[in-house]
Amino acid sequence: MRALILVMDSVGIGAAPDAAAYGDDGADTIGHIAEACAVGDADNELRRGPLHLPHLVKLGLGEAHRLATGRRLPGLADRGEVSPQCGCASEQSRGKDTPSGHWEIAGVPVRFDWGYFPKTEPCFPQELTDRLVEEAALPGILGNRHASGTDIIAELGEQHLQSGKPICYTSADSVFQIAAHEQVFGLTRLYEICAVARRLVDPFNIGRVIARPFAGTSSRDFKRTSHRRDFAVPPPEPTILDIAEAEHRDVMSIGKIDDIFAHRGTGLNKRGDGNDALYDCMLHGWDHLSDGGLLFANFVDFDTIYGHRRDVAGYAAALEAFDSRLPELVERLKIGDLLIITADHGCDPTWPGSDHTREQVPILVAGTPRSSPIGKRSGFADIGATVARHLGLPPLAHGLPF
Numbered sequence: 001m002r003a004l005i006l007v008m009d010s011v012g013i014g015a016a017p018d019a020a021a022y023g024d025d026g027a028d029t030i031g032h033i034a035e036a037c038a039v040g041d042a043d044n045e046l047r048r049g050p051l052h053l054p055h056l057v058k059l060g061l062g063e064a065h066r067l068a069t070g071r072r073l074p075g076l077a078d079r080g081e082v083s084p085q086c087g088c089a090s091e092q093s094r095g096k097d098t099p100s101g102h103w104e105i106a107g108v109p110v111r112f113d114w115g116y117f118p119k120t121e122p123c124f125p126q127e128l129t130d131r132l133v134e135e136a137a138l139p140g141i142l143g144n145r146h147a148s149g150t151d152i153i154a155e156l157g158e159q160h161l162q163s164g165k166p167i168c169y170t171s172a173d174s175v176f177q178i179a180a181h182e183q184v185f186g187l188t189r190l191y192e193i194c195a196v197a198r199r200l201v202d203p204f205n206i207g208r209v210i211a212r213p214f215a216g217t218s219s220r221d222f223k224r225t226s227h228r229r230d231f232a233v234p235p236p237e238p239t240i241l242d243i244a245e246a247e248h249r250d251v252m253s254i255g256k257i258d259d260i261f262a263h264r265g266t267g268l269n270k271r272g273d274g275n276d277a278l279y280d281c282m283l284h285g286w287d288h289l290s291d292g293g294l295l296f297a298n299f300v301d302f303d304t305i306y307g308h309r310r311d312v313a314g315y316a317a318a319l320e321a322f323d324s325r326l327p328e329l330v331e332r333l334k335i336g337d338l339l340i341i342t343a344d345h346g347c348d349p350t351w352p353g354s355d356h357t358r359e360q361v362p363i364l365v366a367g368t369p370r371s372s373p374i375g376k377r378s379g380f381a382d383i384g385a386t387v388a389r390h391l392g393l394p395p396l397a398h399g400l401p402f
């Protein structure tokens with residue numbers, strides 16, 4: 001009897017009931033990808049034609065999307081037996097960011113409002129940047145505005161190399177991001193200044209400071225490396241990870257889960273460069289997870305490399321690559337194991353801008369058969385509550401098991 005929570009980062013399945021308040025009414029990450037694929041608008045060197053996700057669809061992805069949107073789409077329609085063990089969930093937390101989504105999945109909805117930096121230039125309060133420059137002994141900073149991380153590196157990366165000033169930027173999320181050259185500025189130095197920034201943004205209620213190291217020699221070839229680190233505030237209440245740890249259960253986390261939960265209760269953490277490497281880590285971890293244990297995995301490429309970059313074909317290819325490896329996991333489920341595949345928010349690659357989209361998420365269950373339908377859930381915490389019950393852990397403070 002074990003449990004695996006698998007987060008396909010940003011794989012939303014249609015606008016949330018409150019999406020209009022976020023400017024996201026009509027957003028639909030998976031639906032718009034499927035539609036683009038169906039009309040040949042999502043071909044690249046890796047894929048062509050209609051979206052092909054046979055294993056996810058068999059687990060109920062299309063059905064969950066239909067439940068969330070009322071629409072039945074090519075590439076998501078089932079052609080045979082579909083698992084009845086699927087549903088969808090909308091979010092209670094107010095932020096449409098990664099920590100809010102993951103914490104809520106883990107049983108802790110975010111009831112407070114995060115701090116955000118305004119969409120002005122400069123976007124950061126002067127007292128904050130002054131103190132950062134002074135306390136981190138910097139020659140100044142570049143950026144100081146809302147930006148896409150890859151665009152701003154292309155634009156300011158060379159100036160950064162000449163001046164030694166790190167590139168600081170934000171987004172619609174509660175983030176203070178710092179990009180700097182991994183070799184020239186130095187990775188350790190970047191992490192150090194992020195730790196200073198973490199302390200300085202605490203009074204502004206900022207969810208994360210993110211180190212964004214990049215490599216390359218000029219704006220033509222700058223590329224972010226896999227050494228990104230998120231300096232998050234810890235969740236405000238015990239999550240299912242804390243509870244599992246307190247009960248001396250075997251806990252493993254894959255990818256950025258460790259950072260998202262500020263290293264609290266995340267057990268043995270394994271990281272990999274890209275979804276495929278993360279998948280290998282997850283399978284290896286799952287093979288070694290003890291009875292009663294919990295594995296929590298995040299697959300970040302969907303969001304970071306394709307969603308935020310508004311790369312529809314790339315997103316479709318990443319989904320198909322992920323789907324093709326699903327049998328490797330499903331065949332490893334033993335009687336009594338529970339797998340829940342879900343997401344933390346949307347990031348519709350057809351949507352204007354480069355930010356997340358407020359969407360419902362899928363709940364796809366495999367392993368232990370269930371009798372009652374999952375349906376539409378109002379709160380991601382139902383996932384954590386279900387896992388807690390499955391593992392025989394004390395009940396979480398939020399969420400209703402399905």
Ligand SMILES: O=P(O)(O)O[C@H]1O[C@H](CO)[C@@H](O)[C@H]1O
Nearest residue numbers: 147148149150171173175308
């Ligand atoms: O454009 P990049 O740097 O990828 O930033 C994105 O990644 C951040 C954290 O996930 C989000 O806030 C979004 O702005």
Ligand SMILES: [Mn+2]
Nearest residue numbers: 009010098344
């Ligand atoms: Mn995310």
Ligand SMILES: [Mn+2]
Nearest residue numbers: 303304308356
């Ligand atoms: Mn993101």
